[in-house]
Amino acid sequence: MDAKEIYTRLVSQFGSERILAFRDDAAGDPFVLIRPESVRGVMQFLRSEQSLDFDFLSLITGVDYPDQLTVVYHLFSYSQTHKLVVKVELPRASPRVDTVESIWPTANWQERETFDLLGVEFVGHSNLRRILLPEDWDGHPLRKDYQQPDEYHGVSNW
């Protein structure tokens, strides 16, 4: 199925108040925008529904936009060989979204990385700790307004 058909399938399952939009106007890949509260239900459906069968979570990304923080999921199905990009938009001040770790174990580390570098809180994650940066690091470097510290434990950064 192509992305548009999957979107139609999702809307008929969850309704347009949960599945917010389908965008394919910009260059590159189209994507489906869903409500943050519905992440777990929609993802579970995408994984377990036979005709969709998204068994492979390729990538979780956070993107820091001026007025929201977007979390992007790149999904792929080995059996159906189709792909889908799913996005949720979260408020920059307190980005919170449910974890999908129980659906795809690979999400464990990828969500930790997104938490570490962008500060997205994945609710229900079994071990939401920094993964790449030291545990006492301040801030989230991939935020656009991140200020690079001058020193770390007495070692100058310049």
Add this chain to the structure above:
Amino acid sequence: MQDFLQTEEILVNMGPQHPSTHGVLRLVIRTDGEMVRETYTHIGYLHRCAEKIGENLTYKQFVPYTDRLDYLASINNNLGFCLAVENLAQIEVPERAAYLRVMGAEMNRIASHLVSYGTLGMEAGAFTPFFYGFREREQLVAIIEKMCGARLTYHYARLGGVMRDITPEIARDTREFVRTMEQRWEEYNTLLSFNEIFIKRTANVGIIPRDMAIGYGLTGPCLRGSGVEWDLRKDDPYSLYERFAFTVPYGDGRMGTVGDSWDRYWVRMVEIKESLKIITQVLDGLPEGPIMGKVPRVLKLPVGEAYMRVENPRGELGFYLVSDGGTKPYRLRIRGPSFCNLSIMNALGRECLVADVVMILGSIDVVLGEVDR
């Protein structure tokens, strides 16, 4: 016995500086005698925030940084990033350049698998494979050095094409390498692949069932070792890979169970042979023409986003580019296959022997430069 021997569980740090960790990786293992009860993986020692660097550089400037992700597969990394940008910018790559990219990528794949062969042998206690692997790798690196002047960070694939054309001398050397490697491949197997001690150390060790492999996002030889016949070069071809004939090896549990360490090792060995086939086909069918397409001096990408994935020696390397129409990416996300492959380590490193942890880690074959980025 408890009067004079300590019998409680102890925590052992393996790494961050340890010969078997393939770089700076720290495993904390809870041991009960020789048994490992639990493994916890600490990463990040090589973190350079490559994604943040990417946001502050133009597309052309970032290409050499990709060399430093998986530094054993620089050309494959260059290729992945260039394709991501070219897809979004609609830059056309001449055929000759695409062929040369394939050749470079396959040479780099062999070089990478030879390191994996040598180090895995060494971890099993066999020192000779390391010298064998590096002897052939040296021959290969000398050829790549003639192609682009570097021995590790090649920066060979550029936006729009490749850096330099090959000379007749390089073509001759490469053909000679293919001949040598085909003969040596048999030697390699006698020495390590079918060595009884090596089989005992790897067969039925670190078994990853098919569903677990897919769930943990494993790709490349780790995924194929678990019996999944999937290779992006075949199933989602890029850079004219559809023109070359090669087979995709996958694990069949020949020495033990499907998805054990030996299967992952064997997939890499067969891939060396398949890559040799591709290199020969490139040399035979190399079309004439330019090696560089038209790339604007100031490259601006249209507003939009794209995810491009290529088959690296270690699995699916993905670049997710978000462009706001400027000369630099708004967001650049790198999916390192080593990062996802390593995430299974905590699940595998339990209820096994300490020596097995080393073999499992070796058979997953990570490069920490890419895990930490």
